[in-house]
Amino acid sequence: MDIRSINRDEFRDYAAVWERTFNFDGKDDELEFEADVHELDRSIVAVENGSFVGTGGSFSFDMTVPGGSVAAAGLTAVAVLPTHRRRGVLTSMMRYHFDDVRNREEPVAVLRASESVIYSRFGYGVATFDSSWKIGRRDAALVPEPEGGGAISLIDVEEARVVLPQIYAGAAPSTPGFLSRNEDVWKHSLLDLESWRGKFTANRFAVYEEDGTALGYLRYRVKDTWEESLPKNEVLAAELIALEPAAEAALWRFIFSTDLVDVIRTQNRPTHELLDILLADPRRLERRRVDGLWARLVDVPAALAARRYRTPGRLVIEVVDQFLPDSGGRFLLEGSPDGAECRRTTDEPDLVVDADALGACYLGGSSFAMFHAVGRVVGSEQAVRLVDTMFSWHVEPWCPHYF
Ligand SMILES: CC(C)(COP(=O)(O)OP(=O)(O)OC[C@H]1O[C@@H](n2cnc3c(N)ncnc32)[C@H](O)[C@@H]1OP(=O)(O)O)[C@@H](O)C(=O)NCCC(=O)NCCS
Structure with missing residues (x-):
């Protein structure tokens, strides 16, 4: 299956995949407006025998993080024709998407999900609630x-x-x-x-x-x-x-x-x-x-260094990333209210964290302690207390934007 981006002339066929998947009939003038807002160089189609069977795309956002902001790729327009479900089309498009995110040096990927069951397997966690x-x-x-x-x-x-x-x-x-x-x-x-x-x-x-x-x-x-x-x-x-x-x-x-x-x-x-x-x-x-914005750290050190931390602290965090194993590994985080540094390390970890759990806790909206309670964060009580104190923030994360 060929995965690539589309040009403007192909937008009608691209949108036809969403119409069949999301059960609506788009009017031509509406689709013109949609084409205007979509970043076509970031569009994604899965093509089989010359026909579009899957779509996706992304928006280039700056996302506010505690004490700063980070470049974030907002995945959108994800659809696979009902005739082509469960054959790995979405999985192939997600790999293409993350390659694009890496090429653009965006540390974080975000999305809003139509169905909340799909995306944790790709390393996303619920970072804000609606x-x-x-x-x-x-x-x-x-x-x-x-x-x-x-x-x-x-x-x-x-x-x-x-x-x-x-x-x-x-x-x-x-x-x-x-x-x-x-x-x-x-x-x-x-x-x-x-x-x-x-x-x-x-x-x-x-x-x-x-x-x-x-x-x-x-x-x-x-x-x-x-x-x-x-x-x-x-x-x-x-x-x-x-x-x-x-x-x-x-x-x-x-x-x-x-x-x-x-x-x-x-x-x-x-x-x-x-x-x-x-x-x-x-x-x-x-x-x-309900779940709001889902976040996924693609470049862990850049993402963790982009935010500030409520209290000073030093932790080695091992990220277990099933979908993008080379995004995982061990990272030394030294953070404080004034700034942060994060780099790869070979030191023994204080905490071992699943990628989606880290995405969920990144903005301070969920606690590592909850994931620790169900075995998805492993570490001492002391390390969990420290990471939660560091990552918590005085303003609850919230995303008013839909895309
Ligand atoms: C959701 C959708 C994009 C999945 O596409 P797909 O090509 O069938 O997905 P894949 O074959 O790559 O599946 C990847 C994995 O996710 C699972 N999965 C995908 N969709 C799922 C769903 N709706 N519910 C539960 N599991 C799902 C698959 O079983 C598979 O699991 P596995 O790796 O353990 O085998 C497609 O079904 C679709 O377009 N649905 C309607 C529109 C929609 O919900 N879009 C999401 C917009 S945010």
């Missing part, structure tokens, strides 16, 4: 908090194209797991095609400003529903990003006090958020947590 929640508006009373002194305004999509990227870029450095969005990605994020809306309105944009500075935004949609003369409108709060707690609180307060709204839902929020302490009756919030 929490979705819903709450009835009448149950969403908030306790008073100090006034921020700013105001909310509603802006149109033209203004949103300017304001949202600025706020997002301002928020990105403080939360591990944020992925950079370039101009093409923003265009795509705000495209808002009618076929993507379901029964909801177009995107609405609320912005919180203080002294002329925009400090937070909420992108949302509303489903207009009435039952027996009563409003049952539902708000889908698609993305709320804030630079200041006052902005975040004000945007929730705004949407929770919007007339005619019955229910407010979100798709992807951090698992712990300000709202938890703002709600007068937090139990009313119904929350579901």
Whole structure:
């Protein structure tokens, strides 16, 4: 099977594999927009007898890590025709992908999974979680908090194209797991095609400003529903990003006090958020947590040296990497809040860690102790305590971006 990238003329045939795999019919204009945002030199197709039977691709991101950022390849568009499943097509495409990641010297690979069972075999672990929640508006009373002194305004999509990227870029450095969005990605994020809306309105944009500075935004949609003369409108709060707690609180307060709204839902929020302490009756919030961003260290020393550590420490970590054995081995990590160094070593390890467990713990969102408890991290209690103290961070990792 030939694995290669595609050119723009081949995009229709490439997308036809996703249509058959993900069960939708793409319209030509939508596919044009998709082709614009895809990095075609990073696209992947598996070709059999001249036909495309599998697809993939990646985005070139910078990902925030504790105290810094790292180049990360975001795997996307993974699909194998139902006629060609379980013959190793995905496995071959993953090898091609990791070769590309290495050639580009990206230390980390990330993805969002359609099915959470597939990717740990390739060395990915769940590095962030997505929490979705819903709450009835009448149950969403908030306790008073100090006034921020700013105001909310509603802006149109033209203004949103300017304001949202600025706020997002301002928020990105403080939360591990944020992925950079370039101009093409923003265009795509705000495209808002009618076929993507379901029964909801177009995107609405609320912005919180203080002294002329925009400090937070909420992108949302509303489903207009009435039952027996009563409003049952539902708000889908698609993305709320804030630079200041006052902005975040004000945007929730705004949407929770919007007339005619019955229910407010979100798709992807951090698992712990300000709202938890703002709600007068937090139990009313119904929350579901799923895997979010999956991370995989391709170049372990570069990835571990790219982040900062909560406390100073020195550890030899042996990484067991079944899929990319030469990415594994023993590494001496010396890290602190001010910087880190990591290099290969032959010293005896303090900890032996599976590649996917290291991916899961990389941003501080999962603990080595949990993996230790089930035998997927081996080492003394003392080494596990040290690694968890070092890798933990004061901000929970979260990835608001879908790709
Ligand atoms: C998921 C998908 C890409 C797998 O492709 P594939 O070519 O069949 O995968 P491979 O043959 O290379 O399988 C690799 C391994 O993963 C396992 N695997 C693959 N898909 C799996 C699934 N959905 N559930 C459980 N195991 C799965 C295989 O059994 C195989 O295991 P093994 O190495 O122990 O034998 C393909 O089934 C597909 O396109 N599904 C629908 C779209 C989708 O889910 N895409 C993922 C987007 S994130």
